[in-house]
């Protein structure tokens with residue numbers, strides 16, 4: 327690991343200003359991703375600004391919904407009564423991720439900003455446009471079993487690997503941010519992560535020095551009927567091959583509104599408005615869910631080693647919707 331300066335922030339304005347003032351600086355939260363990347367020499371900040379003493383771990387009712395502090399751990403978030411009762415989809419998604427020990431360290435802000443698990447990104451001997459823009463994409467013609475089937479570009483075929491953000495997108499979350507100049511703004515989660523396009527080095531629409539303060543969830547009508555399904559190579563401690571955050575609001579057996587978000591199929595959590603439109607007003611049934619799954623995956627473009635994800639994603643969508651509707 328390369329030497330770096332360590333700074334402990336005591337309040338949010340100072341933290342954002344310190345990172346904003348140094349283009350090579352980064353925030354440190356739980357450290358479960360940034361420190362691994364530094365040990366592998368993938369990330370090379372010359373300064374880390376430690377956020378862990380900031381008072382940003384509160385989870386509270388706000389504006390009819392809930393505000394979740396950026397520094398709250400994944401464990402505390404998943405276990406909080408407000409989340410368990412009103413947003414069980416979020417609890418399910420969080421506990422599907424990583425391991426108990428990691429979730430005790432991992433924070434919500436850091437979770438949103440975790441980087442891809444593409445093996446070429448981690449291997450500094452290989453070309454990777456995300457790590458080193460212009461060097462090429464090792465995965466495009468290489469081993470790409472875990473990679474994207476939707477929204478990829480010839481510059482990058484990586485997936486966003488996280489679980490929590492898939493549920494947050496289904497729940498219409500908004501991210502509250504403080505800039506290096508102290509000014510606050512919000513970004514809907516739908517606009518937070520990016521597709522790779524020609525700039526795969528940029529995972530999100532955050533600017534350098536912007537500090538995540540909180541994630542805000544509006545009141546939800548999905549608490550009764552939602553389900554997070556994660557399909558992976560082993561039952562725990564593995565990233566998803568395909569994940570589905572499914573939620574439906576039912577009225578007399580018909581679907582009033584639905585959310586279908588796919589994880590690990592694209593460079594960002596992938597909300598399928600096509601699937602949601604196919605479900606609106608239809609009876610909650612295997613037939614309706616099958617049509618929605620076809621609509622969700624119609625534009626998939628698999629790579630050499632991940633065509634299996636197309637059928638897997640369709641079946642996962644149907645199963646998640648069946649479970650959400652309590653039909654299975």
Ligand SMILES: Cc1cc2nc3c(=O)[nH]c(=O)nc-3n(C[C@H](O)[C@H](O)[C@H](O)COP(=O)(O)OP(=O)(O)OC[C@H]3O[C@@H](n4cnc5c(N)ncnc54)[C@H](O)[C@@H]3O)c2cc1C
Nearest residue numbers: 355356357358359360423424432433435436437488489538
């Ligand atoms: C073995 C292993 C298995 C895993 N499995 C899964 C899994 O199955 N599913 C899943 O979803 N995740 C998984 N993870 C990822 C884990 O959830 C993330 O590493 C964790 O959530 C990151 O949070 P952190 O607080 O440790 O972030 P850090 O590592 O401290 O930071 C990550 C990034 O976020 C930035 N950052 C942190 N906080 C803020 C903030 N408030 N504002 C702005 N920037 C900030 C940092 O600068 C850094 O760039 C796994 C990790 C490991 C090591």
Ligand code: SF4
Nearest residue numbers: 444446454463483484
């Ligand atoms: S898929 Fe993206 S992260 Fe992986 S090697 Fe290609 S450019 Fe790098």
